[in-house]
Amino acid sequence: MDRRLPLLALVLFVVLTGASIAVSGSRPGLDQGTLPWLLQVIGHLFALAAGVLLAAHGDGGQRRTGFVVLAAVVVLALLDAAVLASDEGGANIGAGFVRLLLLLVLCAATARVARDVVAARRPR
Structure with a gap:
């Protein structure tokens, strides 16, 4: 397996999450529309694909990172669905904190995969 493919999927997740946050922040609170949600769902799918690739085709460390x-991603998607289904309009500080922690975990996983890709490309 090409090690760059999961890295590309994780980077696309980070970019789409940032775009979703930017689009959501530029609109009024009660008139968000579906674009931020759609960007985030596509980002979740990229992260899910990266996790599957790492878990299925990686070595020991990459497999653990994939899991x-x-x-x-599963917890993040469930959390987003629960916040979307609530009547609070997305304003839940506890859910926001858990979302932030999960996004940091995914950024750390992206950095780890990037480090592995760079290490594999270096001549020994």
Whole structure:
């Protein structure tokens, strides 16, 4: 497996999450529309694909990182669905903190995969 493919998927997740946050922040609170949600769902799918690739085709460390990515994405998707279904309009500080922690875990996993890709490309 090309090690760059999961890295690309994780970077696309980070970019789409940032775009979703930017689009959501530029609109009024009660008139968000579906674009931020759609960007985030596509980002979740990229992260899910990266987790599956790492878990299925990686070595020991990459496999563990893949399972961490899969777990974080599943919890993040469930959390987003629960906040979307609530009547509070997305304003839940506890859910926001858990979302922040999960996003940091996914950024750390992205950095780890990037470090592995760079290490594999260096001549020995």
